Amino acid sequence: MEQKKTHIRNFSIIAHIDHGKSTLADRLLELTESVSQRDMTEQLLDNMELERERGITIKSHAVTLDYTAADGEKYELNLIDTPGHVDFNYEVSRSLAACEGALLVVDASQGIEAQTLANTYLALDHDLEIVPIINKIDLPAADSDRVAAEIEDIIGLDCSTAPRISAKTGLNTEQVLEKIVEDIPCPSGDDDAPLRALIFDSVYDSYKGVIVYVRVVDGTVKVGDTMRMMATGAEFNVVEAGVMRATSMENRGVLRAGEVGYLTGSIKTVGDARVGDTVTTAEKPAKEPLPGYRKVNPMVFCGIYPADGADYENLREALEKLQLNDAALSFEPETSGALGFGFRCGFLGLLHLEIIQERLEREYNLNLVTTIPSVEYKIHLTSGETVIIDNPTNYPDPATINYSEEPMTAAHIYSPPEYVGTIMDLCQDRRGEYKGMTYLATDRVDIAYDLPLNEIIYDFFDALKSRTRGYASFDYEFKDYVRSNLVKLDVLLNGDGIDALSFIIHADKAYPRARKIAEKLKENIPRQMFEIPIQIAIGGKVIARETVKAMRKDVLAKCYGGDITRKKKLLEKQKEGKKRMRQFGTVEVPQEAFMAVLKLDDD
Amino acid sequence: MTTNPVGLYLHIPFCEKKCRYCDFYSFSADENTKQAYVNELIRRIDKYGETLKCKADTLYIGGGTPSLLAPVQIERLVSEAKKVFLTDDAEITVEANPHSSLPEFLKAAAASGVNRMSFGLQSSNENELRFLGRKATPAELENAVKSAFSAGIENISADLMIGLEGQSESSLLKSAEFALGLGVKHISAYILKLEENTPLYKMRDCLALPDEDETANLYLSLCDYLTSKNTLQYEISNFSFRGFESRHNLKYWRCEEYLGIGASAHSFINGRRFYFTRDINAFLNGNEPVPDGDGGGEEEYIMLKLRLAQGINFDEFEKRFSHPFDEKKKEKARLLKEKGLVNIDESGVSLTRNGFLLSNSVICELI
16 A cells, blocks of 8 residues: 555664663554554564563564554554664664654663663764653653753753653553654655665565565665665565565565665575665666665674584574674684684674674574684784784784784763762773763763773673663774784693684783683683693793693493493483583583683673 | 303392482382282293293392392292203392391392392491481391301302592491401492482482592592402402402493393393383283393493403404404593503503593593
């Protein structure tokens, strides 16, 4: 059914984690009867298992809602979900670019968080109409007036008519739908112009191929057209063109300017339908693509290896499939002396890395070994040459290094003032350079630091949350490369260097970090048939050591009256368990040991 | 068709009460059940005798507590086994625990041809016995062994346990000294393992068991002590004076064949493994045993033979499997030799005492 542009609203929801974005989305689905009560599972929009468990939205999705407003008119509301984490800024920006407006959902008991603010500014950059919504007013700690004042002070939005709701109980949520219709502008665009549709997400489906989520900015696309991806030049015959319903896809055969929907065309890989790219038609191509496309650059790198070498091809296929949905994921083959054949993978950040790793393990049933993540360092050699290193294995001989540079970020931490001291301690400890502090409100400060990227990729966010009881939030962006005194730490087990455990670190951090790694390895490497010395070294110099004592007892004593099968099964199980460990020379290292080294807390 | 004599095992699943660590198939039963069970054992001995037509040179009557059988019942079982299977020189072992009617039982057993007894001592320390839920006192055990001697049975084994709550080196060695003092010729010393579905397992979080290092040290002390008293450690957990090795148990460890009859008994006959379920009614109803696949493969052989102090002889291995012992395994064994876990030379490979303690890990490397 064709919808007049005046009756379309395209919007997304901006909210901090736990401020109720998914719950509100569920309520909107319910109120528009997009989902029957029976089908309603909590937080329907986050349909990846992992998303639900982590309570965050990793990838954006879109859903079209039919709403009959108070004026009696029927409207088509397109809700475009956005990822909520600092690692996914680019994807957020593409989702926002597909909208005319955004709901800004703020927790009435907590106020504005850094992430919300960053995304709100992003939305304002895209000239979106922001509709503030104060949520969780049913909480005892709710202070709607204070939060409304904060929104007005910090962002300068008028909150006098902001809906004050409880998405959880449903209180006042119908006001939200009315505000969307009233405040958010309808889309514009010329149906007859050459097609220009912005890809804001793409999802691989084993039956339909890649499902491309688009916002049609200009023109019309029909089933049977030849769509052309302007950045990659790839062309596909449009098989379906339609809208996403909450629980199904509705193939309308056509999408017009202003509409949000999906296209399919037997597209094999998302590499051909990258987020941010513009879809046009081969029949009537647009001259210029829509602005803003960029190939997102990974910031964090690590090696991912199959625990069982036989899974190498499966891992490649899995990575290719994930890349279908995730243009930010990069990978290329690499080999490690310790781990064999695997892939060097690039991620937006550590969360992104963890998500990919978990998805590989869960959805593709792979057992993986992951090396310590690294950022990209610029190493200037005495020869005048500059090399970019993201893999410690490739770290040049220190004698050939003139100087090194590491990536620096501009970071903002938003917190109640009582935590300023502890936050500054943390930033100081992470080699941060203090840049200033601004009071956003009486109970909210913005602390600005320049922080080296390699100090925040491991566990900075966790450390920040635990030190501020969850009240602080954090946002960062890449700033530039700065000179730095770097060293490479090598880990030796039983005298053998384990390339997969090496990493690059600032010299000042080397000793404490080395001690901690040695301790963590000791805790996580099970006792084996012989003593295992753990040594951490810079060059040839050992700066920390620990020992895993030899296992003493591992014996099946009883004979079980001739039940040899039972005994055999126990041994087979034990052998199977060993397979899950990595063999380094004579030492077996479980995956947990790698993870433990990766996650060194400050405790 | 099996040509070498096999071992014959009869399982007697009766106990006065269940010990807290035990997960063998046993329970207390009334006289009618025992009688029916013995009848069924005899019927099956006869039946197997007809189909297998092989000889057995060992008989092991284990349990449970076989000594809870009436004197006439043990006589019937042994004489039927003799008639159908046993060679003249067969080793005939019966497991026993002290109880009031034991002397009569032993007399009947000896008269019927039983020539070896295995007593469940476990410990001579009363606290340790209480921990295990063992009823018999050391004094009662002493009387039991004496009764066996006076019945004319001199080849006697006693079980000990290592790794008990509160056990110290001195208490363990006292138990060993106590056993040797009774004149036993053979000691089996097993490290306590908490088996699922036992009371001890359920209490595992409240137990103060010796830790891994302490248990290993207890084991090594016991090995030292027993060998200093001129016994030979011929298997991970078994010690005897020369010539008093358990011939029946050696069959298991040498990967030789045996026929097990009775609920939960396992067999390895004509290359096939099979077993009776842990269900006395199924056994009494005449149910057939459950197939358990082929046995006697290379892995099994290595796994079992490495439990023996003698280990694997390469010539014997080649004779049995028609190909030499894998060179790669020898290479691994040489690496383990450097760690003091394995002995290897041109003739064979075996585990050291430290290797015994880590036998699962070591064997995993070599299969």
